[in-house]
Amino acid sequence: MIDIGFGTQVCGELASAATREWLIPDGRGGYAMGTVSGLRTRRYHGLLVVAGDRPATRRVGLVSLDPAVTLPSGARVRLGAHEWASGEVDPRGFELLERFALVDGVPRWRWRIGDVVIEREIAMAYGRSCVAVVHRLVSGGPVRLDLAAVCTWRDAHGERRADGPTPRMEPAAGGAVVEGAFRLAGPDWTPEGQWWLGVHHREEAARGLNPDEDLWYAGRFSGALAAPGDTVSVLAWADDLAEEPAAATAVVAAARRRNRAVVAAAKPADAVAATLALAADAFVVRTATGPDVVAGYPWFGAWSRDTMISYEGLFLGTNRADEGRELLRSYAATLSQGMLANTADTGRVEYNTVDGTLWFLHAVSRHVTVTGDTDLGDELLPALHAVVEAHLAGTRYGIMADPADRLITQGGPPDVALTWMDARVYGVPVTPRTGKPVEVNALWVNGLAGLAELTELVGRDAGALWGLHTRAGAAFRKRFPAPAGWLHDVVDGPAPAYPLGGAAYHDDDLLRPNQLLAWSLPYAPLEPDEAALRRITAGLFTPLGPRSLAPDSPGFVGRHRGGPAERDGGYHQGTVWPWLIGPLVDAHRRAGLPTDGLLVGLEGHLREFGLGSVSETADGLAPHAATGCPFQAWSVAELLRVRRAG
Known part of the structure; x- marks a missing residue:
């Protein structure tokens, strides 16, 4: 396949990075989708978007999984990205991206914070409404990684507001079930439960549609990245909530193998x-x-x-x-x-x-x-x-x-x-x-x-x-x-x-x-x-x-x-x-x-x-x-x- 990858000149500039979008389908009409920058520019962007009885009836579940790294010095660095109704973009984790690439169709981000380098890969379990997000320490450390699970449960064409019902959360092994619709699982789950008000989608504004919504900060996962090669991973899925998928790293590896097989068959x-x-x-x-x-x-x-x-x-x-x-x-x-x-x-x-x-x-x-x-x-x-x-x-x-x-x-x-x-x-x-x-x-x-x-x-x-x-x-x-x-x-x-x-x-x-x-x-x-x-x-x-x-x-x-x-x-x-x-x-x-x-x-x-x-x-x-x-x-x-x- 052609090389699709970008360095700091694209990744660190919103005008470039926020207009280049990646897509991972689940084979059922659902998907994970976002931008190179990590900034959600559309109401349709999310890590777990679930198809209903037909592909057009999609619902957005897990919106984002925002990383924050605690360095040995105690300093805390946020790697996510959100735009707010005020016009402010905060945090601005894309400014620390040194590389984005599609590797066998799997998106990979690489952040550098001094000598600490962390990679993220996202893949879906083909044939299931399931997404795996894997973070790997490439160099430096030890560090601690927190992952803020930002959620909703709504029609993909709409928005959800804080003046409506609060999302229902029930505890489950390793995480929680949100609205009885999808499940989150990962290390050291801490429930939070807080509305984030006025999240802005610049592409919806450009299309003359309502650009703002409120999102639910459900909680955070945490894990140690002590040495290069260590991983912290999260799974989210919407089908058969009682059946846990394969390990997140296995989901990513399987997605890469399948993509190579699809290409070879053609x-x-x-x-x-x-x-x-x-x-x-x-x-x-x-x-x-x-x-x-x-x-x-x-x-x-x-x-x-x-x-x-x-x-x-x-x-x-x-x-x-x-x-x-x-x-x-x-x-x-x-x-x-x-x-x-x-x-x-x-x-x-x-x-x-x-x-x-x-x-x-x-x-x-x-x-x-x-x-x-x-x-x-x-x-x-x-x-x-x-x-x-x-x-x-x-x-x-x-x-x-x-x-x-x-x-x-x-x-x-x-x-x-x-x-x-x-x-x-x-x-x-x-x-x-x-x-x-x-x-x-x-x-x-x-x-x-x-x-x-x-x-x-x-x-x-x-x-x-x-x-x-x-x-x-x-x-x-x-x-x-x-x-x-x-x-x-x-x-x-x-x-x-x-x-x-x-x-x-x-x-x-x-x-x-x-x-x-x-x-x-x-x-x-x-x-x-x-x-x-x-x-x-x-x-x-x-x-x-x-x-x-x-x-x-x-x-x-x-x-x-x-x-x-x-x-x-x-x-x-x-x-x-x-x-x-x-x-x-x-x-x-x-x-x-x-x-x-x-x-x-x-x-x-x-x-x-x-x-x-x-x-x-x-x-x-x-x-x-x-x-x-x-x-x-x-x-x-x-x-x-x-x-x-x-």
């Missing part, structure tokens, strides 16, 4: 591919119903569109086809009226996407093509044919194959956004794209051909599918080219001056990246067009991927900043989306255009934001600062896939 071609293989592993989780995909950390759960876009990179690109097979079968079971369930993050199953189902057709086709698993193709074939039949007949939200040209049109209620550009502000879609979106129809043409091939592979006649594919493909080639030299983003949409369903229609030729799918997919409807791709790349490309709208377009937003409404308003109006690097590189390769320089920025980004991973979004204007989730599934998956394909 058979990476180089260090970047190895890093991406481990990054991909964070998103593949196992729930009560089988494998699933977390769309992004720290706030997303499972979304079918993201899962299917990510499928080839996460599963086929890392040699996890068996898990992928199980996932595809599970998702097929959610089909209803020819539509794949989009998400249950909201607490109910929602069917509100026009493209997620078409990405599912693509994922199944790629699975069978890459693995030769015709048995799965045969098993899912009736469901896939039913998808096509439902689209021909018409399904929810006005989604149907137009009888006139067999292109997919969609036009549900005015408050619904059905494509991946689905942001809404005060209930109104920012980019509704009613009509016939370009990428939806590229996926439709692609899906028809892929399904026809699957049908023939199992010895059945696919003449009707090929005929439909031919008709839709011809209509695509006729309708989507725009006079500007690229493709319309939407055709047959309602004119802005008319209500939905009015008599006047409009073709939208704003320069957006959705059209890349018309050249990039395996059964793309268009032949390579070097001139068009050069125009698109010139208008949209940035080092972190394509913008969602060209800078000279009306409505362009160059900075993805501000409160929820402001951020959502710019989400697809110029913001960079790294996942689109996949379609861009594929289209360039098909056209014979060079791709050597297209991935350099994203490979460098692996050390810049979500360490070892790729962010959800970035600013459309230089220097293209990363935004959104620091760890995003489809961003990682598409970078991994196109590097592997190259």
Whole structure:
């Protein structure tokens, strides 16, 4: 894997260290997450964040474990870091950090206090909601180490206040059980029980959300570090509270072994591919119903569109086809009226996407093509044919194959956004794209051909599918080219001056990246067009991927900043989306255009934001600062896939 490590110039400067984040997943949708500095900048940061019955229902438990070292002189040095509502940062333990590194995916901090050097490592027991925190004396000593256990128990999206109920604590061997929900265990436990008021999260303030909360100082662990090699460790876990996990040092060692095995199984071609293989592993989780995909950390759960876009990179690109097979079968079971369930993050199953189902057709086709698993193709074939039949007949939200040209049109209620550009502000879609979106129809043409091939592979006649594919493909080639030299983003949409369903229609030729799918997919409807791709790349490309709208377009937003409404308003109006690097590189390769320089920025980004991973979004204007989730599934998956394909 690539070397991800920083010295004092990064670790000791908050502007650098507090914007670089690490993540350790537990394989169930929970995680430990924080910054290089140790400062919690998000409400989502914590050492034990527990997933519920689905990945999106997470709760924060153990928030931090603040070290304080008592030196032989009697001096006491605090190594933690907190920011307060007053604006003060205290303590400032990051100023004593001489090194932070990810070692086989395990974060390691190294503090120096004169001749005393202490290292900390954090790991999770894979498949359990359990975190291990190990401190080791490297040199100097003897010293005494105190570890303040700072806790809460709340929804990951919210805050808890001191004016509410006091957290319930019950004694347990080696520590305590907090709120009946999670257990702490370590050496020489001393309960305390005190509110810390006004802890500040600067990233939440920047996102226009409530930035402050109160935390519960539950107590402290203490231990002697007499000689180099001595350790003081703490465990925290939320499942099966009566069953103690393995020793903390064993948990760390097991995590490192597993991470190395994950990378080796992916058979990476180089260090970047190895890093991406481990990054991909964070998103593949196992729930009560089988494998699933977390769309992004720290706030997303499972979304079918993201899962299917990510499928080839996460599963086929890392040699996890068996898990992928199980996932595809599970998702097929959610089909209803020819539509794949989009998400249950909201607490109910929602069917509100026009493209997620078409990405599912693509994922199944790629699975069978890459693995030769015709048995799965045969098993899912009736469901896939039913998808096509439902689209021909018409399904929810006005989604149907137009009888006139067999292109997919969609036009549900005015408050619904059905494509991946689905942001809404005060209930109104920012980019509704009613009509016939370009990428939806590229996926439709692609899906028809892929399904026809699957049908023939199992010895059945696919003449009707090929005929439909031919008709839709011809209509695509006729309708989507725009006079500007690229493709319309939407055709047959309602004119802005008319209500939905009015008599006047409009073709939208704003320069957006959705059209890349018309050249990039395996059964793309268009032949390579070097001139068009050069125009698109010139208008949209940035080092972190394509913008969602060209800078000279009306409505362009160059900075993805501000409160929820402001951020959502710019989400697809110029913001960079790294996942689109996949379609861009594929289209360039098909056209014979060079791709050597297209991935350099994203490979460098692996050390810049979500360490070892790729962010959800970035600013459309230089220097293209990363935004959104620091760890995003489809961003990682598409970078991994196109590097592997190259």
